Amino acid sequence: MYHCPVELALDVIGGKWRTVMLAHLKERPHHYGELRRKVPGISEKMFVQRLRELQDAGLVSRTEISPHVQYSLTDEGRSLGPALQALYDWGVERAARTGASIVGT
Amino acid sequence: MYHCPVELALDVIGGKWRTVMLAHLKERPHHYGELRRKVPGISEKMFVQRLRELQDAGLVSRTEISPHVQYSLTDEGRSLGPALQALYDWGVERAARTGASIVGT
DNA sequence: CGGAATCCATAGGGATACTG
DNA sequence: CAGTATCCCTATGGATTCCG
Numbered sequence: 001m002y003h004c005p006v007e008l009a010l011d012v013i014g015g016k017w018r019t020v021m022l023a024h025l026k027e028r029p030h031h032y033g034e035l036r037r038k039v040p041g042i043s044e045k046m047f048v049q050r051l052r053e054l055q056d057a058g059l060v061s062r063t064e065i066s067p068h069v070q071y072s073l074t075d076e077g078r079s080l081g082p083a084l085q086a087l088y089d090w091g092v093e094r095a096a097r098t099g100a101s102i103v104g105t
Numbered sequence: 106m107y108h109c110p111v112e113l114a115l116d117v118i119g120g121k122w123r124t125v126m127l128a129h130l131k132e133r134p135h136h137y138g139e140l141r142r143k144v145p146g147i148s149e150k151m152f153v154q155r156l157r158e159l160q161d162a163g164l165v166s167r168t169e170i171s172p173h174v175q176y177s178l179t180d181e182g183r184s185l186g187p188a189l190q191a192l193y194d195w196g197v198e199r200a201a202r203t204g205a206s207i208v209g210t
Numbered sequence: 211c212g213g214a215a216t217c218c219a220t221a222g223g224g225a226t227a228c229t230g
Numbered sequence: 231c232a233g234t235a236t237c238c239c240t241a242t243g244g245a246t247t248c249c250g
Contacts, residue, residue: 007207069211087111136231147224148225
């Protein structure tokens, strides 16, 4: 039971790491270890946990390929594109205004 | 130090309540008690805390008027419009797809 | 490689009562 | 009305180890 559609959206993509993971997967599919390395600062436990949540939410799909496991965005995940872009753009402007620093990506 | 502009954006508007509060203030300025009543389920402590954070982030302004205190969006707060709208729209679609229920607002 | 399980610390949040 | 101030508690997350 949400009190606002935005609340629902943040319930799915909110938090510190999910959008970072989505941002990388938006570029292209990643192997587990590969994606893992692109999200420094997070613990193993949290990484897996968030990844599972994104899977359970239907935004990310998991495929076992040869000796690897590959993660990619589902159509549902891609439907977040405009929203993520809007947040991205605002984040860029805001960083410019406040002097906050953003690394990587 | 963020790893993605979206992370910065979520740092400012993320969490369970801030966007709900912003959504109401986007409609029009509100008195304290008035806004308070529109955000049911949150504790007094969290309500004030979130409101202060939005003020400190420069998204919300506080004005003492006669016996009341009024909160409204600043220009910076209004600059979030497109991003909030995109999230709102996605939230509505998502609710339709998943059957999640959204009340109020 | 791709995780699962465990243990532990603390920050975040709830309920309630009090104040200018 | 518009907040502060406590007290308490549990959910979240970190570090580390183990497993197929």
